[in-house]
Amino acid sequence: MSNHVPEGSRTPAGDDALDRAWQQVSDEQPPPALDAAIIAAAHKSAQGRNERAQVIHASLPYRSWLTRWQPLAAAAAVAGLAFVLVQSLPRDRDVAPSMRKEEPVTTPAAVQEQPGIPSSREAIKAKTESPPAAAVARESVTAPSSTIDQKSAADTATAMPATELDQRQIAAPEMSGRSASEAAAAPVPARTTAATAARDNVAPPGAADRAARVTALYAAGDVAGAADSLREFRVVDPGADMYLPESLRDWARTVQ
Amino acid sequence: MRAYGRGDARAFEVLYARHKAATYRYFLRHAGGDAATADELHQDLWLKVIGARERYEALARFSTWLYTLARHRMVDHWRSRHGIALESLADEATVMQAEESVAAARDGNDDPLHATIDAQARSRVFTALAAIPPLQRDAFLLHVEGGLSLEEIAGLTAASGETVKSRLRYAYRRLRAALEDIA
Numbered sequence: 001m002s003n004h005v006p007e008g009s010r011t012p013a014g015d016d017a018l019d020r021a022w023q024q025v026s027d028e029q030p031p032p033a034l035d036a037a038i039i040a041a042a043h044k045s046a047q048g049r050n051e052r053a054q055v056i057h058a059s060l061p062y063r064s065w066l067t068r069w070q071p072l073a074a075a076a077a078v079a080g081l082a083f084v085l086v087q088s089l090p091r092d093r094d095v096a097p098s099m100r101k102e103e104p105v106t107t108p109a110a111v112q113e114q115p116g117i118p119s120s121r122e123a124i125k126a127k128t129e130s131p132p133a134a135a136v137a138r139e140s141v142t143a144p145s146s147t148i149d150q151k152s153a154a155d156t157a158t159a160m161p162a163t164e165l166d167q168r169q170i171a172a173p174e175m176s177g178r179s180a181s182e183a184a185a186a187p188v189p190a191r192t193t194a195a196t197a198a199r200d201n202v203a204p205p206g207a208a209d210r211a212a213r214v215t216a217l218y219a220a221g222d223v224a225g226a227a228d229s230l231r232e233f234r235v236v237d238p239g240a241d242m243y244l245p246e247s248l249r250d251w252a253r254t255v256q
Numbered sequence: 257m258r259a260y261g262r263g264d265a266r267a268f269e270v271l272y273a274r275h276k277a278a279t280y281r282y283f284l285r286h287a288g289g290d291a292a293t294a295d296e297l298h299q300d301l302w303l304k305v306i307g308a309r310e311r312y313e314a315l316a317r318f319s320t321w322l323y324t325l326a327r328h329r330m331v332d333h334w335r336s337r338h339g340i341a342l343e344s345l346a347d348e349a350t351v352m353q354a355e356e357s358v359a360a361a362r363d364g365n366d367d368p369l370h371a372t373i374d375a376q377a378r379s380r381v382f383t384a385l386a387a388i389p390p391l392q393r394d395a396f397l398l399h400v401e402g403g404l405s406l407e408e409i410a411g412l413t414a415a416s417g418e419t420v421k422s423r424l425r426y427a428y429r430r431l432r433a434a435l436e437d438i439a
Contacts, residue, residue, distance in 0.1 A: 015428050021435055022400055025378040030280040030298055031291075038276075038302045039269060045306050046265040 210236070211243035218248055227255045257318050261309040268309075272302065275319065278401045279326055285397050286330050288386045297333055301326050316408075323402045324412050327394065334390070377435075384434030388427050395420050396427035 210233040217226035230252060233240035241252045259267035279301055284294035304325055312321070385393055391413075398404045398412065410420045 015432055018428060018432050018435060019400060022381070022431070025381050026281055026285070026401070027277075028281055028284055029277050031295065034295055034299060035272070035276065038272060038299060038306075041303060042260070042268040042272070042306050043265045045309070046260065046263045046268070 207233075207237055207240070207243050210240065211245075214252075215245060215248060218251065223251075230255050257305075257309065257312050258314060261312055268306070271318070275322060276302075278403070279322065282323070282326055282397050282401045283330065285382065285385055285401070286390070286393065287333075289382055293333070297326075297329055301329050304329070319402055320404060320408050320412060323398055323404060326402075327398070327412060330394070380434050381431060384431050385427075388430045392423040392427040392430075395423040396431075399424055 210229065214226050214229045214233060217223075217229055230240060230244075233243075237243075241249055244252050257267070257271060260271065276298075280294055280298045283297040283301075284291065287293035287297070301322075305322065308325075315321075385396070388396075395409055395413070398409045399406075404412065406417055406420050406424070409415075409424075410417045413420065415423075
């Protein structure tokens with residue numbers, strides 16, 4: 001194939017006869033081997049481009065997969081991290097048991113719901129007026145409070161029924177001649193820290209379990225069993241009713 | 257070329273079949289019939305085309321772009337082989353130097369066509385072509401082999417249209433004289 005200038009495109013400088021003569025003599029072609037080499041190079045280059053295109057095309061689904069799942073993966077990672085953090089936080093049961101078990105005791109409303117029991121302040125007052133009781137209290141000083149500050153300790157002490165105070169020998173330090181609140185407000189070496197107070201005011205062992213058992217039996221409909229369990233609890237701890245939930249205390253008062 | 261740029265190798269085959277003879281002869285005439293040089297330059301040109309397939313932009317006719325590459329390759333060849341820049345061949349001294357180089361290359365050519373009866377006319381034409389200054393020969397080859405117009409040659413060679421026209425006129429006159437001798 002030749003690119004010789006067509007006849008119609010002659011320029012003024014051209015010569016048709018000369019062009020024809022030129023076309024007759026100038027007819028060389030590149031060697032077939034050279035043609036083959038060039039064509040092969042072109043194919044190879046085009047194949048390389050197609051291969052690159054295939055690689056890019058093949059990598060696209062991977063990228064789209066990443067794009068598609070990246071938000072979900074991120075959400076899963078955040079959820080996992082949150083779970084780990086929640087698991088690592090201190091749980092409610094890890095808190096000192098006494099701090100929870102004493103809560104009903106510190107509730108004044110709970111005390112007020114028991115008309116048969118004198119108020120705590122009256123009981124304390126009675127104690128302060130009773131030198132023997134105060135003496136007993138002095139002999140076995142046990143911090144009654146489960147709370148941190150001294151005022152709370154005094155409140156807790158005053159919340160305890162008088163009978164319980166008598167039997168458990170719970171008394172505030174420096175009880176003689178002073179009120180419980182005053183005694184609690186006074187600096188006491190045995191109650192320097194909250195941890196110490198919590199340690200000293202440990203509920204009777206198994207009290208929570210016994211209360212839970214009574215509650216469970218009552219909830220299961222075994223009222224008789226719950227009553228028996230409560231009676232046993234009372235034998236161990238006369239203040240057993242205080243460990244029961246408020247919803248059971250009305251029922252507990254009916255149990256003799 | 258754009259189809260080939262997209263990876264269609266068959267498009268290149270069509271393109272190559274259309275232009276291969278003209279580009280080969282362009283180099284062959286400039287090399288004074290030295291087939292080995294023409295082969296080398298021809299191969300270099302088309303490998304450059306292959307390498308530029310993805311960068312090719314159809315700003316002009318493909319043949320204009322193709323012969324721009326071909327001419328650059330030819331100039332590089334002249335510069336490396338003979339220490340001559342094609343653009344500096346206008347003066348007489350460099351013309352003589354170029355013709356001697358072409359003649360030396362021609363003497364080493366054992367093309368079997370030279371042995372035929374028509375080979376005499378062929379030889380005289382090619383000799384006449386080799387005798388004209390390279391810029392005029394280049395304009396002539398771009399015109400008759402590449403099929404480029406005056407304007408395209410002017411743009412390709414960075415010369416004015418009138419300059420190209422005079423170069424072509426001079427080349428035609430020299431070649432016509434050679435053919436009249438044969439007649």
